[in-house]
Amino acid sequence: MTANTTNTPAIKVVVIGGGYAGVMAANRLTQRDDIAVTLVNPRPKFVERLRLHQHVAGEPAPVVDYQEILSERIQLVVDTATGINATGRTVTLGGGDTLAYDYLIYAPGSGSFDLTSISGAEEFAHPVANLEAASRLREIVDATPSSAPVTVVGSGATGVEVATELADQGRAVTLVCGKVLCPYLHPRVRRKFAKRLAQLNVNVIVGPDAIVTAVSSHAVQLQDGRELPSEVTIWTAGFSVPDLARRSGLSTDDTGRLLTDETLTSVDSDRILAAGDSASPSGMPFRASCATARPLGAFAADAILARLDKRQPKEVNIGTGFQCFALGRNAAIVQLASMHDVATRFSISGALAQKIKSSSYGLLTEELSKEARKPGSFTWRFKDKKRREKLNQRRDMTRQVA
Incomplete structure (x- = not known):
């Protein structure tokens, strides 16, 4: 740690969002003892979003006390950030307080698709993207007879995991996929998914017309x-990000993610950085996942530490290499991918895949806990060389047009 003197005022860093990215960034910043970190989060406990599908199916709420994963040097403020004043370097909270900052890390995460665009969906469809929504849905599922038809809309990881979890309980589940079952998958691995869904008697509806246009209390219309x-x-299906950055007058991409350069620094202010699902470096955001959230949080913290040490921050370089899918309580498949996050024809299944998936839940929180105890210990081995090539190609095209 860098020693602090009594005459040196603390450097104030506010982190908005207590998810995987925000906690990782906050913990990592405690490498210097002249930094005072405040973490703002609307909930008093950390939510393991990767396990929300299990909660819907009857498991206890997947929450962890922040004291288990957050450095004791970090001040936790349970509130919602409602505004960012980049010029005045302040954050306004829903409770009325204002926090001043020298640096800000923007990591509010992501949420559900805006259901108001689908007739009846806001009233009759139930999202799963946060703890409160998943808990409400669990109560509804518990109160519904097991023979009643259940429809899951969306065939990404969450849709597949919710559908298979409920089908594993013997419920009659239909999975409405859109054009293709889990678009991320390689066709060869997709066939394995289809086989597993068939074993669980999940009715899979796929194709160009498998698009939901309306939802009622007892039906879904395609x-x-x-x-x-x-x-x-x-x-x-789909997702959204909080509109805090946009409402605060900061530059965002079309989805509303904070627009940054490759050091995760806002294009509007070198005192604001972004990490996690709400970050859009160079307008080329990474896949929304905990796999990218943690290293993005680490990169954002490292950028601040570099600037304080009068060093040039490193440009973000994150590969992924795989994605895990739970396919019911006792089955899983790991889709292997290139570092550029393109699925390959190879996968892991059987007992090994199940072990990888089930152990990942605890390993992720253990990583955050270790970073709290030993800030700077987290490392990310996967690198993506093609991203740099793609950025250079885009810059060359921009210069040619100019």
């Missing part, structure tokens, strides 16, 4: 006019 009976409709 683009081609088909009407599916549905006593419980679960919405996992």
Whole structure:
């Protein structure tokens, strides 16, 4: 740690968001003892979002006390950030307080798709993107007979995991996929998914017309006019990010993510950095996942530490290499991928895949806890060389147009 003197005022860093990215960044900043870190989060406990599908199916709320994963030097403020004043370097909170900062890390995460655009969806469809929504849905599922039809809309990781978890309990589940089942997958691995879904008797609806146009209390209507009976409709398709950055007058991409350079620094202010699902470096955001959130949080913290040491921050370089999917309580598949996050024809299944998936839950929180005890210990081995090539190509094209 860098020693602090009594005459040196603390450097104030505010971190907005207590998810994987925000906690990682906050812990990492404690490498210097002249930094005072404040973490702002709307909930008093950390939510393991990767396990929300299990909560919907009856497991206890997947929460962890912040004292287990957050450095004791960090001040936790349970509130919601409602505004950012980049010029005055302040954050306004929902409770009325204002926090001053020297540096700000923007990591509010992501949430559910805006259901208001689908007829009846806001009233009759149930999202799963946060703890409160998952808890409400669990109560609805518990109160619904096991023979009642359940429709899951969306075939990304969340949709597949929720559908298979409920089907594993013997529920009648229909999975509405859109054009293709889990677009991320390699076709060869997708066939394994389809086989597993068939084993669980999940009715998979896929194709160009498998788009939901309306939801009612007892049915889901598709683009081609088909009407599916549905006593419980679960919405996992699409996602959104908080509009805090946009409302605060900061530059964002089309989705609302904070627009940054490759050091994760806002294009509007070198005192604001972004990490996690709400970051858009060079307008080329990484896949929204804990796999990228943790290293992005580390990169954002390292950028601040570099500037304080009068060094040039490093440009972000994160590869992924795989994605894990739970396919019911006792099955999983690990889709292997290139460092550029493109799925390959290879995968891991069987007992090994199940072990990898189940152990990942605890390993992720252990990483955060270790970073709290030994800040700077987290490392990320996967690197993506193609991202740099793609950025250079785009810059060359921009110069040619100019």
